[in-house]
Amino acid sequence: MDYEKTVAKTRQILKDRLTDRSVPDELVGLDEQYTELLNYMNRTVSLGESNTCILIGPSGCGKTALVKKAIQSLNETYNNDFYCVNLNGLLHTSDQFVRYQIGLQLGQQIKGFRSDGDVFNLLKSGTSNTKPIFIIIYNFDAFAKNCSQLFVYNIFNIATSKNCPISVIGITRKANVFNELAQNILSRNSYCHIDIDRPCNFESFAEIIRNCLMINEAIFDDIEYSQEFNEKIEELFDYESFYNLINQTFNYSTDFIRSFYKICFDAVCKLTIDSPFLLPEDFSMSTLQDCGNIDTVLKGLTQNQLWLLLAINSLDLRFQTKTFNFAMVYEEYKNYMKSYARESGSTYRMKICKEHVALAEFEFLESRKILQCVDENKFQQKQYKMMRLLLLPEQIIDAINDNEKCPTMMKEWVNRVFTL
Amino acid sequence: MALEPQQLKNILFEEFPGRTRQIETLLNWFGTPKEKTPPTIFIHGNRALGKTELIKRLFKLGFTSRQFSFLDCRVCYSIEDLFEIILNDLTGEQLSCKSINDFVMNLQEICEIGSETRYMIFDNADVLWDLFSTLTPALLTLPQWIGLNVCGIFISQAPWEKFRMAVGIPEPWQLYFPEYTRDELIQILMKSCPDDEDPCFYKAFVENICNSFYENCDLIDFFRLLPDLFDKFVEPIQEERATRNDISLLCNELKSYFNETLDKLYLQDISAANFEDQLPQWSLYLLIATFLGSYIPQNLDQRYFATKACEKPRLPRVPKKQKLSHDSPAKLPQQLKGPQSFELERVLAIFQSIYYNHRNIQTIDIHQQIESFVAHHLVVCTVPYDRLGSREYRCNVSYHCVKQVSRDIGFDLSKYLDEFDYN
Structure with missing residues (x-):
């Protein structure tokens, strides 16, 4: 029973980590950035300095972890003697929401803001003796876009004015975030930014994975189990299949850390009392292959839908139009079918898809976001609505060529379009 | 009442042929009720592949009613409705909720009551984009942002690539529902066998239909086609022209109906209202x-x-040869x-x-x-x-x-x- 609980606890801890709900104990390869950020935040708390700082880096590089870790460390040093306001640009999408959140997160005595001015007055009222405030803005680019320019300006203005210890930390994936800010905001920006990148070598990536899968022996009652668990993790790296998997993810995935977390998550789910350790065969690439991208969608199309796509492709090549409507596509399709029958001289009556069936298929393609309506607002009969293709011609051709069920007629059209 | 995991698995395997892998993956992800799940799950696949049905059934059998909220985004198309229905499902109370801000706060309160995972399921999630431009990114970020045990499940026919419009949305865990193979399809269609029919006989019929329509029809079409076709299939027997053993004869007779039924499939061919009578x-x-x-x-x-009077004598037209070259594309x-x-x-x-x-x-x-x-x-x-x-x-x-x-x-x-x- 105890053993079962231990396994469940392990599973819980690892799941927390792999779904980004807990901060890793150690940050690999980010020491420099960590010291920089901590120094900077430290100055705000100890000296009452106000400042702005933007963290820029691609997804999965550890921006959030870095900030959370720094806050954790400050908490320990200063015993919670500061406020922290967390905002997310994708979630707090208007001035009103942001205002409300700031009030809420700063505590009770300042509830019920009437206007922006109240918030600004409140933020401004701090002196070097009051508690410092960190305003941490995730998805900073979205924040700057969604909130009004004046609002963002005022927040920055306060954060760079002399006497109140407020520091704004923005976190964003957009490298060109500074270009998008208005001039008056930029003038209030202290241009402090920390660039973070994903680990650039394989060793540190492996190190991250190792750290993430290891469990802390100290928090387990069952020392034996946790030691054995960690030993098994070490062993994992000796297996070739596991090594290859890491290598593959590292080389072929963009967001490789998150991708590998997903692979690990599946393996961790399989931890039970019957198999209490992570084994190399639990890890497999199949999790990521489940991501149905547009090519898998194309594989699932019916023949009539593929015929329509081919007709669109042919239209594009023959008439060089990027936009088309159903009438054109159907006409093209019918013409091809007829000319094929004529040329091949077969007496077999070609089965041409009926117009209303084809139209239904055409609308289906639109619902799958393979086609897109050019002008939504224009009132027009269905057949004549102008559409645009959201695929590359090569994708259609590959889909036809890879599909074994397609008749030769179809494949010939692909070739013929090219010889035109 | 929630079922035991193993029992649940067996029922689902039985009810959804060809979806074994998806069921296993989902149940693995969900784990025990109090465990953390992936913050967002994106389920995607063609229509009529059992995405919605599977999720509905899984939650109905495996979870209690306050743990999840199932929402068809096509049915509820205003933001207030959407938030209030979710909160109502999760709490059982009628809460008023006007904005995403209120929603997040309410959700945080709900999650603090117990540590079980709460699920928010959005069917037809692509409709959310049309609702409000900042709504979808917000809903996708939300489970991760509040850091509590919430899981958002998005079911959509469009692939994830079409959702990745705003920078900063965390990548969800993705699950793809592939097309059924022919054998799986037959297995599913066998479920429509009438009670008083011999399964072997019905199977011969279904196989015959699948051979002809597998390329062009999905499950919805099949279920629409089958009853009519089956009536036609047994017609010769009722007219006592054939016996139940003459499968090949029956199949041959059926072929003549195929074109007719295919045309009926999409009843879009409704003739326009005749206004001839109403207008001079x-x-x-x-x-x-x-x-x-x-x-x-x-x-x-x-x-x-x-x-x-003013018609000009028509000149004999010189037939123009259509030239096809890349410099001057043909005219439509x-x-x-x-x-x-x-x-x-x-x-x-x-x-x-x-x-x-x-x-x-x-x-x-x-x-x-x-x-x-x-x-x-x-x-x-x-x-x-x-x-x-x-x-x-x-x-x-x-x-x-x-x-x-x-x-x-x-x-x-x-x-x-x-x-x-x-x-």
């Missing part, structure tokens, strides 16, 4: 005039509609681009040309008739109402409809549309 004859001519005005290019007007036939807009004067002229008795019709009547066409969407006004001066219109009636009308009143439409290879 001259209005029908006017409608035809608007159609001609929309589809015949203006530069051909003289050729078609000019009175005899005009009529394929759809109806063009025309000025009222032009239609009046066409009307006078095609209607013999036009002198008896008051112009004011024609104007009124056009306006009533517009009101009935037979004709569309393409210039905004607030602009004074010339009004422009476009015909909105299909060729088939106009053909029907002209046949009824004895008007030879083909005389004017001879250049159209349009059937």
Whole structure:
């Protein structure tokens, strides 16, 4: 029973980590950035300095972890003697929401803001003796876009004015975030930014994975189990299949850390009392292959839908139009079918898809976001609505060529379009 | 009452043939009730592959009612509704919720009550994009942002690539539902076997149907087709022309119905309401005039509609060879681009040309008739109402409809549309 609980606890801890709900104990390869950020935040708390700082880096590089870790460390040093306001640009999408959140997160005595001015007055009222405030803005680019320019300006203005210890930390994936800010905001920006990148070598990536899968022996009652668990993790790296998997993810995935977390998550789910350790065969690439991208969608199309796509492709090549409507596509399709029958001289009556069936298929393609309506607002009969293709011609051709069920007629059209 | 995991698994395996892997993956992800799940799960696949049904069934059997909220985004299309329904499902209370801010706070309160995972399921999630531009990114970020045990499940027919519009959305865990193979399809279709029918006999029928329609139909189509076809299938037996053992004969007989049934599949071929009875004859001519005005290019007007007196002798046309080269792409036939807009004067002229008795019709009547066409969407006004001066219109009636009308009143439409290879 105890053993079962231990396994469940392990599973819980690892799941927390792999779904980004807990901060890793150690940050690999980010020491420099960590010291920089901590120094900077430290100055705000100890000296009452106000400042702005933007963290820029691609997804999965550890921006959030870095900030959370720094806050954790400050908490320990200063015993919670500061406020922290967390905002997310994708979630707090208007001035009103942001205002409300700031009030809420700063505590009770300042509830019920009437206007922006109240918030600004409140933020401004701090002196070097009051508690410092960190305003941490995730998805900073979205924040700057969604909130009004004046609002963002005022927040920055306060954060760079002399006497109140407020520091704004923005976190964003957009490298060109500074270009998008208005001039008056930029003038209030202290241009402090920390660039973070994903680990650039394989060793540190492996190190991250190792750290993430290891469990802390100290928090387990069952020392034996946790030691054995960690030993098994070490062993994992000796297996070739596991090594290859890491290598593959590292080389072929963009967001490789998150991708590998997903692979690990599946393996961790399989931890039970019957198999209490992570084994190399639990890890497999199949999790990521489940991501149905547009090519898998194309594989699932019916023949009539593929015929329509081919007709669109042919239209594009023959008439060089990027936009088309159903009438054109159907006409093209019918013409091809007829000319094929004529040329091949077969007496077999070609089965041409009926117009209303084809139209239904055409609308289906639109619902799958393979086609897109050019002008939504224009009132027009269905057949004549102008559409645009959201695929590359090569994708259609590959889909036809890879599909074994397609008749030769179809494949010939692909070739013929090219010889035109 | 929630079922035991193993029991649940077995029931689902039985009910959803060909979905074993997806069921296992999902149950693995969900784990025990208190464990953390992936913050967002994106389920994607073609229509009629059991995405929604599977999720509905899984949650109905495996979870208690306050743990999840199932929402069809097509049914509930306002933001307040959406938030309030989710909160209502999760708490059982009627909470008012106006904005995402309120929603997040309410959700945080709910999650603090117990540590079980709460699930928010959004079916037809692609509709969310049309609702409010910042809503979808917010919902996708939310589970991760509040850091509590919430899981958002998004079911969509469009792939994830089409969702990745805003920077900063965390990548969800993805689950793809592939197409059924032929064997799986037969297994599913066997579920529609009537109780009093011999399964072997029915299977022979289903296999036969699958062979012919597998390429072109999905499950929805199949379920629509089967009852009718099965009636036809057993018809020879009822007429005592064959026995139940003559499968090949029955199959052969059935083939003659295939085309007919396929046509019926999408009943879009509803003929337009017959307004011939409701309108005076001259209005029908006017409608035809608007159609001609929309589809015949203006530069051909003289050729078609000019009175005899000013008709120029037609020059023998030199047949032009169509050249196909990449420098000068071929031109698309005009009529394929759809109806063009025309000025009222032009239609009046066409009307006078095609209607013999036009002198008896008051112009004011024609104007009124056009306006009533517009009101009935037979004709569309393409210039905004607030602009004074010339009004422009476009015909909105299909060729088939106009053909029907002209046949009824004895008007030879083909005389004017001879250049159209349009059937």
